[in-house]
Amino acid sequence: xxxxxxxxxxxxxxxxxxxxxxxxxxxxxxxxxxxxxxxxxxxxxxxxxxxxxxxxxxxxxxxxxxxxxxxxxxxxxxxxxxxxxxxxxxxxxxxxxxxxxxxxxxxxxxxxxxxxxxxxxxxxxxxxxxxxxxxxxxxxxxxxxxxxxxxxxxxxxxxxxxxxxxxxxxxxxxxxxxxxxxxxxxxxxxxxxxxxxxxxxxxxxxxxxxxxxxxxxxxxxxxxxxxxxxxxxxxxxxxxxxxxxxxxxxxxxxxxxxxxxxxxxxxxxxxxxxxxxxxxxxxxxxxxxxxxxxxxxxxxxxxxxxxxxxxxxxxxxxxxxxx
Amino acid sequence: xxxxxxxxxxxxxxxxxxxxxxxxxxxxxxxxxxxxxxxxxxxxxxxxxxxxxxxxxxxxxxxxxxxxxxxxxxxxxxxxxxxxxxxxxxxxxxxxxxxxxxxxxxxxxxxxxxxxxxxxxxxxxxxxxxxxxxxxxxxxxxxxxxxxxxxxxxxxxxxxxxxxxxxxxxxxxxxxxxxxxxxxxxxxxxxxxxxxxxxxxxxxxxxxxxxxxxxxxxxxxxxxxxxxxxxxxxxxxxxxxxxxxxxxxxxxxxxxxxxxxxxxxxxxxxxxxxxxxxxxxxxxxxxxxxxxxxxxxxxxxxxxxxxxxxxxxxxxxxxxxxxxxxxxxxxxxxxxxxxxxxxxxxxxxxxxxxxxxxxxxxxxxxxxxxxxxxxxxxxxxxxxxxxxxxxxxxxxxxxxxxxxxxxxxxxxxxxxxxxxxxxxxxxxxxxxxxxxxxxxxxxxxxxxxxxxxxxxxxxxxxxxxxxxxxxxxxxxxxxxxxxxxxxxxxxxxxxxxxxxxxxxxxxxxxxxx
Numbered sequence: 001x002x003x004x005x006x007x008x009x010x011x012x013x014x015x016x017x018x019x020x021x022x023x024x025x026x027x028x029x030x031x032x033x034x035x036x037x038x039x040x041x042x043x044x045x046x047x048x049x050x051x052x053x054x055x056x057x058x059x060x061x062x063x064x065x066x067x068x069x070x071x072x073x074x075x076x077x078x079x080x081x082x083x084x085x086x087x088x089x090x091x092x093x094x095x096x097x098x099x100x101x102x103x104x105x106x107x108x109x110x111x112x113x114x115x116x117x118x119x120x121x122x123x124x125x126x127x128x129x130x131x132x133x134x135x136x137x138x139x140x141x142x143x144x145x146x147x148x149x150x151x152x153x154x155x156x157x158x159x160x161x162x163x164x165x166x167x168x169x170x171x172x173x174x175x176x177x178x179x180x181x182x183x184x185x186x187x188x189x190x191x192x193x194x195x196x197x198x199x200x201x202x203x204x205x206x207x208x209x210x211x212x213x214x215x216x217x218x219x220x221x222x223x224x225x226x227x228x229x230x231x232x233x234x235x236x237x238x239x240x241x242x243x244x245x246x247x248x249x250x251x252x253x254x255x256x257x258x259x260x261x262x263x264x265x266x267x268x269x270x271x272x273x274x275x276x277x278x279x280x281x282x283x284x285x286x287x288x289x290x291x292x293x294x295x296x297x298x299x300x301x302x303x304x305x306x307x308x309x310x311x312x313x314x315x316x317x318x319x320x321x322x323x
Numbered sequence: 324x325x326x327x328x329x330x331x332x333x334x335x336x337x338x339x340x341x342x343x344x345x346x347x348x349x350x351x352x353x354x355x356x357x358x359x360x361x362x363x364x365x366x367x368x369x370x371x372x373x374x375x376x377x378x379x380x381x382x383x384x385x386x387x388x389x390x391x392x393x394x395x396x397x398x399x400x401x402x403x404x405x406x407x408x409x410x411x412x413x414x415x416x417x418x419x420x421x422x423x424x425x426x427x428x429x430x431x432x433x434x435x436x437x438x439x440x441x442x443x444x445x446x447x448x449x450x451x452x453x454x455x456x457x458x459x460x461x462x463x464x465x466x467x468x469x470x471x472x473x474x475x476x477x478x479x480x481x482x483x484x485x486x487x488x489x490x491x492x493x494x495x496x497x498x499x500x501x502x503x504x505x506x507x508x509x510x511x512x513x514x515x516x517x518x519x520x521x522x523x524x525x526x527x528x529x530x531x532x533x534x535x536x537x538x539x540x541x542x543x544x545x546x547x548x549x550x551x552x553x554x555x556x557x558x559x560x561x562x563x564x565x566x567x568x569x570x571x572x573x574x575x576x577x578x579x580x581x582x583x584x585x586x587x588x589x590x591x592x593x594x595x596x597x598x599x600x601x602x603x604x605x606x607x608x609x610x611x612x613x614x615x616x617x618x619x620x621x622x623x624x625x626x627x628x629x630x631x632x633x634x635x636x637x638x639x640x641x642x643x644x645x646x647x648x649x650x651x652x653x654x655x656x657x658x659x660x661x662x663x664x665x666x667x668x669x670x671x672x673x674x675x676x677x678x679x680x681x682x683x684x685x686x687x688x689x690x691x692x693x694x695x696x697x698x699x700x701x702x703x704x705x706x707x708x709x710x711x712x713x714x715x716x717x718x719x720x721x722x723x724x725x726x727x728x729x730x731x732x733x734x735x736x737x738x739x740x741x742x743x744x745x746x747x748x749x750x751x752x753x754x755x756x757x758x759x760x761x762x763x764x765x766x767x768x769x770x771x772x773x774x775x776x777x778x779x780x781x782x783x784x785x786x787x788x789x790x791x792x793x794x795x796x797x798x799x800x801x802x803x804x805x806x807x808x809x810x811x812x813x814x815x816x817x818x819x820x821x822x823x824x825x826x827x828x829x830x831x832x833x834x835x836x
Contacts, residue, residue: 162435163427170417170428177415180379181429181478182400304593307419318379 015250021228024199031192036092039225040099045204047103066205074197085315172309230290233297336385360532377409378402408479469500498820579608582779588638598624613794621803661746674726679707731762
């Protein structure tokens with residue numbers, strides 16, 4: 001039978017990957033820069049983390065360097081889109097390819113190099129005793145999952161209740177107004193694109209060191225960077241909604257696996273058990289959902305209703321006339 | 324007055340843009356406690372000069388002296404620190420943030436956590452002091468334009484600005500709001516603030532300013548002239564260098580049949596909020612209906628509904644008796660509805676295509692421009708060259724990209740395209756916004772010619788003088804409702820102002836029934 005507690009617990013653990021990536025992207029997009037290269041940055045992060053952990057035996061060093069590696073890649077995106085005012089979509093796609101290519105080349109042969117000290121898992125005292133929620137949220141998780149619980153409210157508070165957050169929102173909504181008041185638009189956009197990169201690196205490292213340890217080339221992330229792009233729109237650039245969406249997608253991924261196990265579902269024969277090819281259809285669903293979200297979110301009228309940052313995707317030039 | 328020290332002095336300012344000399348050794352001085360008007364046509368270099376003073380642009384030459392000491396601003400922040408605050412023509416407010424958030428934007432105190440309740444109180448206290456009322460918790464997009472302007476002023480006062488630079492502050496206000504603004508400005512100068520008032524409106528300059536400096540093509544033609552004893556005509560001469568005709572020659576209207584009848588239209592804006600509420604209007608052949616309203620009261624949406632760019636949830640749009648509501652834009656094009664849109668670059672033209680391609684954008688389906696699905700390039704070029712000459716579009720060739728045309732020439736191109744199709748109804752939205760005097764005259768001439776040919780014209784404009792000069796009937800719009808109509812000959816500015824502020828005038832009461 002399907003054990004919902006297990007599915008949700010696994011969903012929270014694997015959803016943490018999406019959470020990190022989408023929180024980072026929310027910060028970048030709130031500043032007006034869209035980075036479609038999350039997938040590539042996550043791969044760089046996953047590969048670096050695993051490789052460093054294998055070589056040095058230190059997972060934490062791997063984690064830090066993974067963030068740095070992905071952060072450097074994001075700075076390339078910042079340079080191209082902020083200073084050179086290139087199209088953010090095109091640059092993001094390029095970053096993606098660079099990330100995939102670099103990580104595949106540098107990670108060559110890595111999967112055979114043996115197991116690594118995994119991140120420890122532990123339960124939180126008292127909190128894990130809460131019925132239902134305890135086993136799902138606070139039992140046998142790795143530290144990254146618990147970090148996710150802290151980062152979500154922190155990101156919300158930062159964006160909505162602090163001065164740097166106010167300036168972040170202003171730069172993404174009306175850069176000219178921010179500039180007129182002496183806010184450094186380019187500087188802030190660099191900062192948040194970089195933070196987005198760090199977070200994508202952390203997301204990648206969380207996969208290769210904790211959620212599904214190892215390096216399996218571009219299958220390591222299996223398109224989760226793209227799901228994060230869609231999640232940001234689905235979340236309407238709100239960290240709380242991003243958390244809900246991330247955990248939901250995480251649980252969905254696990255559910256899809258589990259659905260193919262039992263012979264009967266609710267007293268009926270399980271079609272996914274008897275016709276394994278249907279499993280591919282199930283596995284496609286999260287990605288199809290992302291396409292739908294991107295499609296809805298790209299409509300001009302919808303953008304205003306969703307609260308899309310008004311200057312998202314628009315390079316800023318001081319004193320630009322017309323156009 | 325002579326002994327009063329200067330708050331600001333600018334000496335020999337030169338500012339170049341690629342291909343344009345915006346300021347050519349321009350001098351300007353501002354005394355303490357005065358309103359100093361900076362007068363000039365569009366493109367005369369007024370805004371550029373003040374952007375230099377406010378730290379937005381760096382001057383190529385010249386010096387700025389504030390309270391006797393020379394300064395060099397590398398960003399607006401420096402200018403604000405020196406007590407100079409600029410209020411831009413297009414408000415520099417973040418629409419999705421609250422009044423208080425906008426006011427404290429860019430400051431360094433409080434450094435991290437924002438205690439909003441306490442900050443709201445501080446903003447309220449500042450409002451009391453200067454009599455500038457606006458709800459500190461309201462989001463900017465919920466406010467009227469007049470209220471937004473108050474937020475801009477508060478923003479500068481909160482920073483301790485002693486000099487306020489206002490770029491065309493009255494352009495977006497109703498006449499009543501202009502009066503309120505003038506009261507505010509006088510109370511501010513009384514408390515020792517100095518104000519630079521950028522404008523091209525002669526009446527307002529004479530009404531509010533102590534002194535006036537006139538710019539033409541980046542050069543000063545009158546420096547610090549006292550407004551006492553100066554006439555409008557003298558200022559106009561300084562501004563444009565030739566006598567200006569203040570009225571337009573036009574023959575009396577001969578209204579024919581109803582060309583456009585709008586029945587009870589309701590529509591939503593992009594945010595999903597009601598923009599038009601049971602709006603009705605009729606336009607007859609051979610007349611110009613001038614629509615007045617403060618920006619954002621549904622006039623853009625109305626033009627979009629008529630031209631098929633926006634759906635409506637109720638009501639009918641009858642063109643020569645046929646309902647085209649909720650049809651595609653092509654339905655309107657087929658019925659000879661010409662559209663001169665507000666957004667010249669996004670809706671009126673395709674900036675990346677050539678001038679020639681932009682000129683055929685409405686008749687490319689028809690012979691002889693196309694045969695089947697193939698364009699006949701030689702016919703396209705011939706037509707484009709003809710229109711270019713006929714409408715005096717100044718461009719190196721018909722192959723130049725539309726985005727490279729100046730605002731005036733792009734507008735002439737749009738007019739050429741729309742008028743050459745033989746329109747029966749013209750929807751013109753802000754047709755002269757941002758154009759220079761020559762281009763404005765050209766646009767007015769075309770509209771009046773069409774009127775004499777018997778075309779029905781709906782002219783939506785924020786330029787009241789334009790409406791008064793061109794329109795036969797004046798209709799007000801406020802929050803998507805029709806505020807009634809007035810015959811243009813007898814309408815007064817007060818009546819128009821009341822309609823713009825939401826008080827129905829003229830025949831509106833009878834229409835309600």
